[in-house]
Amino acid sequence: MLGIIFTLDYEIHGNGEGNPYDLMIEPTERLLRLCEQFGAKLTIMADVAEILKFKEYKEENRQDDYSYDAIVDQLRGAITNGHDVQLHIHSSYFNATHDNGYWIQDWSEYDFARLPYERMSGMIGLCKQFLESLLRPVDSSYRCVAFRAANWSVSPSKNVVQALIEHGISIDTSIFKYGRRKGVVNFDYSQAYSPIVPWRVKEDDMCGRDDTGSLWELPIYSERRWIGAFLTWNRFSRALMSLRHRVGQSGLSSQQTRSHATPAGNGWLGSVAPDSQGEGWLATLLQRHAWKADFNQCGGGQLINALHRASDRYDPHNNKMLPFILIGHPKLFTKRNEKSLSLLLRHCAKHPDKFEFGTLKAMHLSLRNNAS
Numbered sequence: 001m002l003g004i005i006f007t008l009d010y011e012i013h014g015n016g017e018g019n020p021y022d023l024m025i026e027p028t029e030r031l032l033r034l035c036e037q038f039g040a041k042l043t044i045m046a047d048v049a050e051i052l053k054f055k056e057y058k059e060e061n062r063q064d065d066y067s068y069d070a071i072v073d074q075l076r077g078a079i080t081n082g083h084d085v086q087l088h089i090h091s092s093y094f095n096a097t098h099d100n101g102y103w104i105q106d107w108s109e110y111d112f113a114r115l116p117y118e119r120m121s122g123m124i125g126l127c128k129q130f131l132e133s134l135l136r137p138v139d140s141s142y143r144c145v146a147f148r149a150a151n152w153s154v155s156p157s158k159n160v161v162q163a164l165i166e167h168g169i170s171i172d173t174s175i176f177k178y179g180r181r182k183g184v185v186n187f188d189y190s191q192a193y194s195p196i197v198p199w200r201v202k203e204d205d206m207c208g209r210d211d212t213g214s215l216w217e218l219p220i221y222s223e224r225r226w227i228g229a230f231l232t233w234n235r236f237s238r239a240l241m242s243l244r245h246r247v248g249q250s251g252l253s254s255q256q257t258r259s260h261a262t263p264a265g266n267g268w269l270g271s272v273a274p275d276s277q278g279e280g281w282l283a284t285l286l287q288r289h290a291w292k293a294d295f296n297q298c299g300g301g302q303l304i305n306a307l308h309r310a311s312d313r314y315d316p317h318n319n320k321m322l323p324f325i326l327i328g329h330p331k332l333f334t335k336r337n338e339k340s341l342s343l344l345l346r347h348c349a350k351h352p353d354k355f356e357f358g359t360l361k362a363m364h365l366s367l368r369n370n371a372s
């Protein structure tokens, strides 16, 4: 049995641009309703770092331009309706300042895994406490138990593992096997224990398994695939959006442009072949790349085939409960995407013997029960 878990990184554009109503609230509302039509659950990975900035803005300006109240209502409503909310952190927002409709982030704090321990632990503690105090009024049993780092940055892992454990977070879901990045964040997850089977992590290397560890990794499902698998319409529109929201496109002065500059460098090639590492087109064409189960960017048929491949390969006798973790972003939930996602949801709902909709909260409870 595969537990189908839709995780949604709930955030505005990575460069600090954009309106939370359009990029988060409205598309997430449509996603929640679509999931409910098929009995599926959404796990909203809320970037609390930016939500805290929206709150601060509202309090300082006495004006809710960043829809803080609507975000609170949406997260509480999701919990009330049986969905899940867990923690995502874009650490560069903690020192962010607001300027002319932009959030100017502190790029020196962009790479989460390389933050000093005290700083990282302080951020996790603050964000976890925020989510719990926000959501316990609607569900007294609510706990923040799962985490995903911005840009999947959990390497080097020692600080991350210790800080998550210190704050009682028992699941990380940042790793995708075969993923590699070099530059503003640095990791190589090619040796990760599995693309789907959860493992207790080694303290100094989250890719490795240590059965005495207290933190579980529930990886985002991934496969190694040729470049052709990345060419979908959904991914093409995502690439266009990335280009539009690159820095320097909004009439900023050159001084402002520099200060707004994002280090992500996430252009067309980055979108299509996320693991090419700037090795050139020929290498990009000849190599295989990490293909994440992204429910906004992959086609519905592609994901259905991946579900069956995973089921046949990792649970051929259908007797385990394996979490098949998908990732998405509300800003990418277009009409076209709605069609392909409906196809996937309908397929899962039609095969209850093979697929069951789940949440990270439910996985946490099942891991805990199996351990005791």
Ligand SMILES: [Zn+2]
Pocket: 009, 011, 047, 088, 090, 149, 150, 151
């Ligand atoms: Zn994010």
